[in-house]
Structure formats: structure tokens, C-alpha cells
Amino acid sequence: MIDVVLVDDHELVRTGFRMILEQQPDIRICGEAGTAEEGLSLIRSLKPAIALVDVHMPGMSGIELTERVSRANLPTHIVVVTVVDDARFPKRLLDAGALGYLTKGCSADELLGAVRQVAGGRRYLAPAVAQQLALATLDGDSSPFDALSTRELEVAMMLVRGKALTSIGEQLSLSPKTVSTYKQRLMEKLQVDHVISLAHLMTIHGLLDTHNHQVGN
Template sequence: MIRVVLVDDHELVRTGFRMILAQQAGIEVVGEAADGEHGLALIRSELPDVALVDVHMPRLSGIELTDRVRKHKLSTRVVILTVVSEAPFPRRLIEAGASGYLTKGCAADELVRAVRQVADGRRYLSPDIAEVLALGALDGGESPFEVLSARELDVAMMLARGQDMQLIADKLKLSAKTVATYKYRLFDKLGVDNPVALAHLAHTHGLLDDRTRALSD
């Protein structure tokens, strides 16, 4: 039996994935969490074979959670959940110890295939993300966002989407002062000085779609 936990702050995503996996022989969903901190605690207590983990979450990002699972030498294998526009991040997550990278819009059979493949000790990359990695290698370049820490990356994406400082602080369970520190640090690393410039840079490197960019302009 493949034991799975779901870690995502969107209840609808968890519900959809749970319903798909519940229909599969040999797969059991043994727990769910709505943020990274509780997700890590759940992984430690249940020691599932596979954890499906959202990349952007309150309290603890998917990157940080994956890194801690690796550092604590837990047996759980992590599959990161994301959307296609966030595809520039697979290299960072693989380095952190992720075993798979799956888009939230994947078909049901791809979700099941990814879970079984990762539980079997192999890696899984969705075709869209594998293409991004291959093209990045051919171009010989990396996204400037690769230099950011996991939490800086969370703050950067929220700022790029037009969210204000207090909302970011509330979502990440941080003080406004701490968020401001992350903001100025990531601005310095990326060479930008305002959220609009950050949004344009994120769009250029495929992190925002045209509609989200328009909202940020």
C-alpha cells in the first residue's frame, strides 16, 4: 500500500486529488494539511511514502519543507505541486531533494502515475516542466530568481502579483517588519526597486502570465 499525504492551502486541490487517489488500488491518503508547518509535522508523524506538496504556502514553503524532509533524513518522497507559470523552479526543488514536480492541472492518470513512480524510487517530472528544464539547459541561462532564498521567493511572487505588505505578512504568518526585510533584500538581489519592475521581471522569466502582469501594472 502506498501511503500519501496532501499538503496544500487550497482545499479544492486537496479534495480533487484525494478523490482521484481514493479510487486507486494500492494507494491510501492518510492525512492532509493546509500549510507547510502542519504538513511537516504530519509527515514526521505518519511517515508516508509520498507527500504531494504545494510550492507556495503559509508558514513554510514547499521548498523549505522539502529541504527539511531531506535534512532530517525522513523516508518520505516529496512531489511538488505547482502551476505551469511557476515552472522555472524545478531545478531549485530537485536540489532541495524533491522527487517529483507535478502541475495542478494534470490529468488524473498523470497524478496516479507520478505517485506510483515516485513511491517506486524514481523521479517524475511533468512533460511541461521537463521541457522548461531542457530548454533552460539549451539556452545556458538560469532565472535570476534562482538566487533567492525560499522565503524571499514566496515574498517576491506575492509582491509581483500585487499583494500589499500587510496581506503578505498575514498569509505567511510573519511580522510586517520581517516582510519588509525580505522585500528590500530580494529587490537588491534582483536589481529592481519597486513591485512593478519586479512584476515585469517575473513575467519575462515566465513566472506570471499576461493577465496577472496586467493586474500588477
């Protein structure tokens, strides 16, 4: 039996996953959490085979959760599920210790296949992600964004989507002052002085779809 914990701040997403997974005779949902903090507590106490984890959650991010589970040498394998499907983010997540990577647009069959494959100790990458990672490796180009910490990368992605510092702070459970510090630090690392310049740099390096964002100040 494959025990699974669901960690996502959207109840509808958890419900959808639960309905698909619970129909399988070899899979059991043993817990659900709406935050990464709750998810980490569940993983520590239940030690499920699999945790399906969203990337962006209030407070601790899914990346931080993945890193903590990996550092603690817990037996749980992380399968990250997110709407983000660029090559940089999956690489960061795989480096953090995730064994699987799915987008929220995956089919029920792909979800089940990924859960079973990762439960068997084998890595699973959504086909589109695997292709992007392969192309990024072939290019061999290092990105200035590789120098950013996980949190700095998250703040950068929110800034170029027009989110205010207070809004970013609320989503990440940080004070506006702390978010401002992250903003200053990441801009120094990237050698840019404005969010528009940041957006341009992210577009060049394939981190931003120019049709799906609104640049803020």
C-alpha cells in the same frame, strides 16, 4: 501498499486528490494536513511513502517543507503540486529535494502515474515542466533570480501580483516589517528600485506572465 499524505490548504483540492487516489487498490491515504507545519508533523510520525505538497500555504511554504524532509533524511518522497508552472520554480523545488512535480491541471491518470513512479524511487516531471527545464538548461543563461533565497523569491512573486506587505505577511505568517526587509533585500540583490522594474525583470527572465498580474506599488 503506497501510503500517501496530502498537504494542501485547500480542502477541495485534498478532497479531489483523495477521491482519485482512494479508488486504487495499491494506494492508501493515511493523513491530511492544511498547513506545512501539520504536514511535517504527519510525515515525521507516519513516514508515508509519498507526500503530495502544495507550494503556497500560509506559514511555512511547501519548498521549506520539502527542504526539511530532505535534510531530516526521512523516507518520504515529496511530489509537489502547484498552479505555478514556470521553469524556475520547479528547478528550485527539485533542488530542495522534491522527487516529483505536478501542476494542479494534471489528469487523474497523470496523478496516479506520478505517485507510483515516485514511490518506486524514480523522478517524475510533468511533461510541460520537463520541456521548460530542458530549454532552460540548453539556454545556459544564469538568472539574477538564482541569487534569491526561496522566501525572497516567494515575496517577489507576490509583490508583482499587487499584494500589499500586510497581505504577504498574513499569507506567509510574517510581520509586515519582516516582509519589508525581504523586499529591500531582494531588490538590492536584483538591483531594482521599484516593483514595476521588478516585474519587468521577472518578465524578461520568464518568471511572469504579463497577462496575469497586476503590478502594485
